[in-house]
Amino acid sequence: MPVLEINNLSKTFGGLKAVNNFNLTLDEGEVVGLIGPNGAGKTTVFNLITGLYKPTGGTINFCGEDITGLQPFKISQRGIARTFQNIRLFKGITVLDNVRAVFHPRIKYNFLDALLRTPRYNVEEERVTLEAMELLGALNLAHRAYEKAANLAYGDQRRLEIARALATYPKLLLLDEPAAGMNPAEVKRMVELIRYIKQRFKLTVLLIEHQMGMVMNLCERIVVMDFGQIIATGTPLEIRNNPVVLEAYLGKGATVA
Amino acid sequence: MKLSRKTLILFAGAALFFALVKAMQFSGMITPYWQLVLDQALVIVIGALGLSIIYGFTGQFSLGHAAFYGLGAYTAGALDKVYGNGNMLFFFLSLLAGAAVAGLVALLIGLPILRLRSDYLGIATLGFGIIVRVGMENGNKLFPVLGGATGMSGTPQVANFDLIFILTLIVILLVRNFIFSTYGRACTSIREDEIAADVMGIDTTRYKVMAFVLGCALAGLAGGIYAHRYPFLHPASFDFLKSFDFLLIVVLGGLGSMTGTIVTAVGWVFLLEVLRVVLGQNFIDWRGVIYAVILIVSIIVRPQGIFSGREWRLLAPDHLKMATGKEQTHAGSGN
Ligand SMILES: Nc1ncnc2c1ncn2[C@@H]1O[C@H](COP(=O)(O)OP(=O)(O)OP(=O)(O)O)[C@@H](O)[C@H]1O
Ligand SMILES: [Mg+2]
Numbered sequence: 001m002p003v004l005e006i007n008n009l010s011k012t013f014g015g016l017k018a019v020n021n022f023n024l025t026l027d028e029g030e031v032v033g034l035i036g037p038n039g040a041g042k043t044t045v046f047n048l049i050t051g052l053y054k055p056t057g058g059t060i061n062f063c064g065e066d067i068t069g070l071q072p073f074k075i076s077q078r079g080i081a082r083t084f085q086n087i088r089l090f091k092g093i094t095v096l097d098n099v100r101a102v103f104h105p106r107i108k109y110n111f112l113d114a115l116l117r118t119p120r121y122n123v124e125e126e127r128v129t130l131e132a133m134e135l136l137g138a139l140n141l142a143h144r145a146y147e148k149a150a151n152l153a154y155g156d157q158r159r160l161e162i163a164r165a166l167a168t169y170p171k172l173l174l175l176d177e178p179a180a181g182m183n184p185a186e187v188k189r190m191v192e193l194i195r196y197i198k199q200r201f202k203l204t205v206l207l208i209e210h211q212m213g214m215v216m217n218l219c220e221r222i223v224v225m226d227f228g229q230i231i232a233t234g235t236p237l238e239i240r241n242n243p244v245v246l247e248a249y250l251g252k253g254a255t256v257a
Numbered sequence: 258m259k260l261s262r263k264t265l266i267l268f269a270g271a272a273l274f275f276a277l278v279k280a281m282q283f284s285g286m287i288t289p290y291w292q293l294v295l296d297q298a299l300v301i302v303i304g305a306l307g308l309s310i311i312y313g314f315t316g317q318f319s320l321g322h323a324a325f326y327g328l329g330a331y332t333a334g335a336l337d338k339v340y341g342n343g344n345m346l347f348f349f350l351s352l353l354a355g356a357a358v359a360g361l362v363a364l365l366i367g368l369p370i371l372r373l374r375s376d377y378l379g380i381a382t383l384g385f386g387i388i389v390r391v392g393m394e395n396g397n398k399l400f401p402v403l404g405g406a407t408g409m410s411g412t413p414q415v416a417n418f419d420l421i422f423i424l425t426l427i428v429i430l431l432v433r434n435f436i437f438s439t440y441g442r443a444c445t446s447i448r449e450d451e452i453a454a455d456v457m458g459i460d461t462t463r464y465k466v467m468a469f470v471l472g473c474a475l476a477g478l479a480g481g482i483y484a485h486r487y488p489f490l491h492p493a494s495f496d497f498l499k500s501f502d503f504l505l506i507v508v509l510g511g512l513g514s515m516t517g518t519i520v521t522a523v524g525w526v527f528l529l530e531v532l533r534v535v536l537g538q539n540f541i542d543w544r545g546v547i548y549a550v551i552l553i554v555s556i557i558v559r560p561q562g563i564f565s566g567r568e569w570r571l572l573a574p575d576h577l578k579m580a581t582g583k584e585q586t587h588a589g590s591g592n
Contacts (some may be wrong), residue, residue, distance in 0.1 A: 061518070072452075072456045076456055077458050088452065089453070092449050100442055101442040102457040114434055114438035115526055125574075164457065169477075
């Protein structure tokens with residue numbers, strides 16, 4: 001059974017067809033790239049999958065269940081996590097609490113346990129804290145655990161967003177330009193990091209990225225969008241030599257690396 | 258249940274403070290007037306912690322906190338006036354009733370409004386404050402015991418410093434336990450970024466409503482205590498300026514800091530009293546202007562508030578001992 005199955009997905013804003021008849025199937029363990037010029041509709045696809053936007057048409061199935069139109073927090077609890085193109089951390093609280101906050105739906109104590117600090121509260125808080133630290137450790141952020149998230153360097157903030165997404169225990173991870181604004185060395189480390197978490201947390205990954213090298217390097221399959229529609233799909237090699245793709249990019253004054 | 262070391266130290270500190278006040282009472286250093294001020298300060302601590310949960314920790318802006326404070330005061334005061342006879346059981350039952358009514362009304366207001374992602378709560382609570390004020394001024398037409406525009410008296414004055422102090426201590430501990438739990442973290446994540454919280458699996462409507470109901474119930478509790486310590490309830494004591502009082506305390510103390518709210522609440526009540534003594538009638542006339550000036554100046558001087566989201570170490574949980582460094586780190590992720 002596919003992890004994600006999107007059929008004829010559409011979203012219009014006023015007269016603008018931001019996403020138009022979009023179809024995509026992701027199998028378990030795949031890493032698929034979603035590319036396209038600025039304004040193509042990539043982030044809108046993520047917003048539709050995660051429930052931030054209600055689709056104008058079409059369906060989204062996740063692990064065989066229809067999740068179209070569900071509220072974002074319910075979709076998250078089913079196992080879809082994401083990062084944001086413009087980082088959206090809980091900036092004013094600690095790195096550790098950024099991760100611990102999203103453990104919430106899986107916490108095994110109730111409101112009274114919390115108010116009275118019962119043994120159940122103590123045990124669970126310790127477990128959650130250790131688990132959060134382990135996640136931070138895996139992303140090399142453990143030493144910043146008690147730092148305010150806002151004080152992290154840009155690259156650390158991007159990694160913290162990934163850590164926070166992983167803390168929801170997703171099956172499917174959506175990454176929206178995780179390497180934006182990074183230098184080549186940092187991009188290389190991000191590629192390794194994505195490979196590592198994919199293995200370790202058994203993820204299926206959908207990746208939006210403008211850095212072609214990164215997409216070509218990571219993805220087995222690439223989907224190219226322009227004006228809300230899919231204009232090409234294929235292996236990195238096929239995409240690199242596809243004239244339609246080249247035209248979409250060159251038409252916008254960009255080049256495919 | 259095993260109490261943590263910090264909780265025990267807090268208890269010890271509270272006992273010490275209590276003993277000190279008692280000693281000052283017996284030696285006559287605290288006049289009944291200043292005792293009343295101190296008791297009022299503790300009542301305001303309870304109410305302000307309520308708004309701290311709503312606005313400071315969950316980020317939901319409310320302009321009608323005093324209306325819930327008044328709802329609790331009138332509910333508890335009237336119930337005890339009619340049914341109680343200075344009986345302690347009735348005192349506590351009426352406090353519970355005051356908190357429950359305030360919480361219930363908050364639920365009715367919060368459910369439709371907090372579903373929305375925008376800042377309608379401020380407007381709704383502002384309007385609600387006006388409705389409550391009108392209700393208090395005219396309530397006597399339905400229930401003569403409420404006294405109407407001239408105010409209500411006759412509630413048994415059974416609350417004293419000892420009781421108020423213990424209640425305040427309990428509230429501080431419960432609020433601390435709420436804030437430093439997964440529920441508090443859910444609320445804080447909403448304050449920080451509601452959309453991100455939603456996408457990360459937090460039922461934002463539910464926790465906004467929870468915070469609002471809890472916070473308003475605390476205001477109601479504070480009001481109920483107030484009604485048992487101040488023989489005369491007047492609608493003007495629960496008007497917009499009083500809501501502004503609570504807001505000022507929470508903002509000046511620093512959003513997201515219990516410590517800030519507690520310290521500022523006490524400081525604020527005493528400051529107002531000193532101003533009242535020094536300025537006399539002028540103070541009453543210029544109250545609104547003084548508030549505004551204090552707020553503007555302090556926001557310019559220290560926009561993040563006095564405690565800027567920090568907590569006194571005794572209130573906050575311990576940091577984890579950093580033994581987790583041994584966790585295998587992904588080789589490529591270091592900078
Ligand atoms: N909430 C919205 N309201 C109106 N228009 C929107 C909204 N969100 C996106 N759009 C429009 O939809 C189109 C697709 O935007 P989207 O953000 O999905 O592009 P993108 O492919 O992610 O681009 P980029 O590479 O620049 O991030 C754009 O024209 C954008 O202006
Ligand atoms: Mg985008």
